[in-house]
Each structure stands twice: as C-alpha cells, then as structure tokens.
Amino acid sequence: MRPPFRFAEDLITLQRAWQQAYAELAQAPAGTTVLRRRLIALAGTLCTHPHWATPAAWRTGSVELRRATHTSVPAEREGAA
Numbered sequence: 001m002r003p004p005f006r007f008a009e010d011l012i013t014l015q016r017a018w019q020q021a022y023a024e025l026a027q028a029p030a031g032t033t034v035l036r037r038r039l040i041a042l043a044g045t046l047c048t049h050p051h052w053a054t055p056a057a058w059r060t061g062s063v064e065l066r067r068a069t070h071t072s073v074p075a076e077r078e079g080a081a
Contacts, residue, residue, distance in 0.1 A: 011046070
C-alpha cells in the first residue's frame with residue numbers, strides 16, 4: 001500500500017475553489033463568461049503550483065488531489081459521469 005499523498009493547504013484550497021467554480025458553471029443557464037474565466041485562472045494556478053515542481057509529480061499527484069478534495073456529486077449528475 002502506498003503512503004497517502006500530502007498536499008499543501010493552499011493547493012487543497014485551490015482545488016476546492018476549482019471544483020466549486022466547475023459546479024457553478026455546470027449549473028449556470030447563461031452568462032458564464034466570468035465563471036469560465038475564473039475556472040481557467042484557477043486551472044493555471046493549480047498547474048503551476050510549486051508542489052508540482054517535476055512533471056511526474058503532476059501526473060501522479062493530480063488524481064490524488066482530486067480524490068482528497070472530492071465532494072459528492074448531485075444525484076442528477078451521477079449518471080452523466
């Protein structure tokens with residue numbers, strides 16, 4: 001069994017903000033420009049965070065970061081995944 005990943009608190013906060021923006025964008029019927037820009041900015045900040053200093057760190061750790069910050073999927077979206 002692998003040891004659990006340890007992530008910086010600011011990285012976890014960024015991932016949660018990205019997930020929130022993504023969820024808001026998925027629910028927005030119109031006027032999504034601000035949300036899309038926020039999502040793009042958060043994605044850029046996430047990808048360039050110092051935690052990912054090596055390319056291998058991003059490949060192996062990004063999935064674990066999403067798992068560590070995963071929030072439940074609303075019932076109507078479960079089948080869409």
